[in-house]
Amino acid sequence: MAEEGKFKVTIDGISIDVAPGTTILNAARQIGGDIVPPAMCYYSKLEGSGGKCRTCLVKVSKGSEKDPRPMPKLVASCRTTVMDGMEVQNITSPDVIEARKGVVEMLLINHPLDCPICDQAGECKLQDLGYEHGAEQTRYEFERRTFERIDIGDKIQLHMNRCILCYRCVYVANQLTGRREHGVIYRGDHAEISTFIERALDNEFIGNVIDVCPVGALTDKTFRFKNRVWFTKPVDAHRDCPTCSGKVTLWYKGEEVLRVTGRKDEYNEVEDFICNTCRFEKKHTADWTLEQPTDVDKDSVITANHYTVFNPPPVIKKNPALQAANEEQLSRTERLK
Amino acid sequence: MARKLLLNHVDVPGINGFDVYRQYGGYRAVEKALRTMSPDDVVEEVKKSGLRGRGGAGFPTGMKWGFLAKPEGVPRYLVCNGDESEPGTFKDRYLMTKIPHALVEGMIVSSYALGANTSYIYIRGEMMPQIRIVERAIAEAKAAGFLGKNILGTGYDLEIYVQPGGGAYICGEETALLESLEGKRGNPRIKPPFPAVAGLYGCPTVVNNVESIAATVPIINEGGEEYAKIGIERSTGTKLISASGNIVRPGVYEIELGLPVEEFIYSDEYCGGIANGKRLKAVVAGGSSVPILPANLALKTAKGDARLMTYESLADGGFVTGTAMGSGGFIAFDEDQCIVRNTLNFTRFYHHESCGQCSPCREGTGWMEKVLHKIEYGHGDLSDIDLLWDIQRKIDGNTICPLGDASAWPVASAIRHFRDEFEWHIFHPEEAQTRNYGLAHYADPLIMAE
Numbered sequence: 001m002a003e004e005g006k007f008k009v010t011i012d013g014i015s016i017d018v019a020p021g022t023t024i025l026n027a028a029r030q031i032g033g034d035i036v037p038p039a040m041c042y043y044s045k046l047e048g049s050g051g052k053c054r055t056c057l058v059k060v061s062k063g064s065e066k067d068p069r070p071m072p073k074l075v076a077s078c079r080t081t082v083m084d085g086m087e088v089q090n091i092t093s094p095d096v097i098e099a100r101k102g103v104v105e106m107l108l109i110n111h112p113l114d115c116p117i118c119d120q121a122g123e124c125k126l127q128d129l130g131y132e133h134g135a136e137q138t139r140y141e142f143e144r145r146t147f148e149r150i151d152i153g154d155k156i157q158l159h160m161n162r163c164i165l166c167y168r169c170v171y172v173a174n175q176l177t178g179r180r181e182h183g184v185i186y187r188g189d190h191a192e193i194s195t196f197i198e199r200a201l202d203n204e205f206i207g208n209v210i211d212v213c214p215v216g217a218l219t220d221k222t223f224r225f226k227n228r229v230w231f232t233k234p235v236d237a238h239r240d241c242p243t244c245s246g247k248v249t250l251w252y253k254g255e256e257v258l259r260v261t262g263r264k265d266e267y268n269e270v271e272d273f274i275c276n277t278c279r280f281e282k283k284h285t286a287d288w289t290l291e292q293p294t295d296v297d298k299d300s301v302i303t304a305n306h307y308t309v310f311n312p313p314p315v316i317k318k319n320p321a322l323q324a325a326n327e328e329q330l331s332r333t334e335r336l337k
Numbered sequence: 338m339a340r341k342l343l344l345n346h347v348d349v350p351g352i353n354g355f356d357v358y359r360q361y362g363g364y365r366a367v368e369k370a371l372r373t374m375s376p377d378d379v380v381e382e383v384k385k386s387g388l389r390g391r392g393g394a395g396f397p398t399g400m401k402w403g404f405l406a407k408p409e410g411v412p413r414y415l416v417c418n419g420d421e422s423e424p425g426t427f428k429d430r431y432l433m434t435k436i437p438h439a440l441v442e443g444m445i446v447s448s449y450a451l452g453a454n455t456s457y458i459y460i461r462g463e464m465m466p467q468i469r470i471v472e473r474a475i476a477e478a479k480a481a482g483f484l485g486k487n488i489l490g491t492g493y494d495l496e497i498y499v500q501p502g503g504g505a506y507i508c509g510e511e512t513a514l515l516e517s518l519e520g521k522r523g524n525p526r527i528k529p530p531f532p533a534v535a536g537l538y539g540c541p542t543v544v545n546n547v548e549s550i551a552a553t554v555p556i557i558n559e560g561g562e563e564y565a566k567i568g569i570e571r572s573t574g575t576k577l578i579s580a581s582g583n584i585v586r587p588g589v590y591e592i593e594l595g596l597p598v599e600e601f602i603y604s605d606e607y608c609g610g611i612a613n614g615k616r617l618k619a620v621v622a623g624g625s626s627v628p629i630l631p632a633n634l635a636l637k638t639a640k641g642d643a644r645l646m647t648y649e650s651l652a653d654g655g656f657v658t659g660t661a662m663g664s665g666g667f668i669a670f671d672e673d674q675c676i677v678r679n680t681l682n683f684t685r686f687y688h689h690e691s692c693g694q695c696s697p698c699r700e701g702t703g704w705m706e707k708v709l710h711k712i713e714y715g716h717g718d719l720s721d722i723d724l725l726w727d728i729q730r731k732i733d734g735n736t737i738c739p740l741g742d743a744s745a746w747p748v749a750s751a752i753r754h755f756r757d758e759f760e761w762h763i764f765h766p767e768e769a770q771t772r773n774y775g776l777a778h779y780a781d782p783l784i785m786a787e
Contacts, residue, residue, distance in 0.1 A: 050527075051527035051695070051737060052694050052695050052696070052737070053695070053696050054695050054696055054697055054735055054736070055696075057735060073734045073735075074734065074735060076527065076737075079527045098731075099731065099735050101731075102697065102727075102730075102731025102732075102735065103696055103697055103731070103735065105731070106696045106697050106699075106700035106701055106704075106731070107696050107700065109700050109704060110700060139724055140704060142704075142707045164696065165693060165694075165696075165699065167694075183522075184522070184693070186693070187505065187507075187690075187691065187692050187693045188688060188689065188690070188691040188692065188693045188699060188702070188703070189688070189691070189693060189699050189700060189702075189703045190693070191692075191693035191699070
């Protein structure tokens, strides 16, 4: 039985008590580790996002304690709320793995796969997903759809070929900037992100569309072709900014700051949205108070040749039941620390 | 002669006007419902009738009404889905053209049952004449005191507005319809919440098909139990079927549910048999979205029973040997039709109409179209059939709205039942350009009604 006022949900055999109204994806993120479904379109800081990319599909094998029937279809975990006693299968279900493989394949058929010249390579969710689930060869043998590159303002470039239509940037433009100048036009596989009649978005916070973009469709023109991300070193820094929180990550190559982004967590979501001045104009160490090297996931390509803090696997850290079961492993990680 | 409830006076001249409609017993249901029944009585009556949604999914209408949340101080809405754009379906257009007052009368009764004071009829934007006809009918009803404030002195207020559609097939999906009605881009919403809880403008909303709403009129006039006597088991009442394809008499027919498919195709009362003395090859029983069936399976179920025009009988055998009632768009194919070409045609439609919101449907429909195009024009490989099968399997069930499923099912069933025709296209690419595969073993040539 779950704690008072909380729902017990079991994901891939690991149970956790969460507040009612939590989505399956967020419950999985509270557990952490490999059982967290990937999310390309869901962004916890953007209202209404999610449900579109279908990479986070999971199987609900038991609906709830009251109604134990399984759900007939795979559900999008980012938009399905948990029920008490719900049992969810993610990586333990072959159906889910199969469906996710299908989704990744669909996302890739019209993607140009120009990773060697793409600024996002190394921190691209689609690249990770393709690596985990994609086949080594495409079965798509037709011409891919192509678009012209569009400049959105003088600092951001939109490269629709790479876009997976996650709508995150649309939500950013709607929710952070107040005016509706940025949206989706056309439909089906002709749909494209566009600004209102070629109008450049000149809002102080529009640079955040670069951070939320899971692929390389929206890139920073001040960083364009400067360097590969895995050759740069991220450092947390802050400044006293009148518009935003001023908490950022600086990406260094040698002594030069190549770019400035928001601080991202392990699911690639920024902690605070930052303003354009911080992002595009403050590119000297003197502008910033440095804090520490950014903690980067040890599996990420960005950690190559970097000093990282050794973290015990998160599942062990957060789940007492598993902790007890993995006593030995835990003591080993403690020793190594 | 079968009973007709919706189309019984359809041939009367001037029935699309208020006076003639009233003369033939029109608006009796409104008087009966508003004067003698409480809203819950009306819902109860519809539940008793066993009426199932006529738009495609076949969900019991009474149950749908029962799910409507009724919080205090929040308006409730009834929205009529007249965005009929499924290939092969044209029954709602016919109904709205011929007897628009049946829809208006049904709207008043249904709105009263749900406690809605504002109702909308969302009509496909391409159907401009029908929009004008329905608007005129509403104006006439209002002039006669059946709409507006204090209808028939009962204290019930109702306004009905007609909204021309946004010009997309996807706007017929109920949540996309609500988005479009709110003036936004017609993208389906992610459910839950269902419209019965948070629909139009965040208020509880019921979305019903034109025919479902019109069917409430005979239900109120004759009583739910009387209506339920027509039909078989859980398929009650009458249904409009839009018959098209290679038949002698295409058109809209009102059938009593339970009519054998064989009788529907070959009887002179309905389709009148296959045109030009040809033989039946395949049938799409409920609009382009439902699985296509070869003639032998369309006329008889896999168990050997006669297949009937009911929700259960058509679905007998699941998607392996069965199909679905859908919206009643009945398309018959004769021996000269090419199934590959037809599947390409349907898939092209779904590719064009996909809203582009979720990835499997956005990318998959286009991919299927390209592969089918390749096979149809003689460039296919044998592996393309398996590829098609795999693509449809990865779309089916993985999308936000049923459009993904609807694009996958015709492809799946065409490959399942007509795989030899696909293979023939691949092995004989040049011959396939000049002639069709014709009738194969799967068609049943011998069945002919007297």
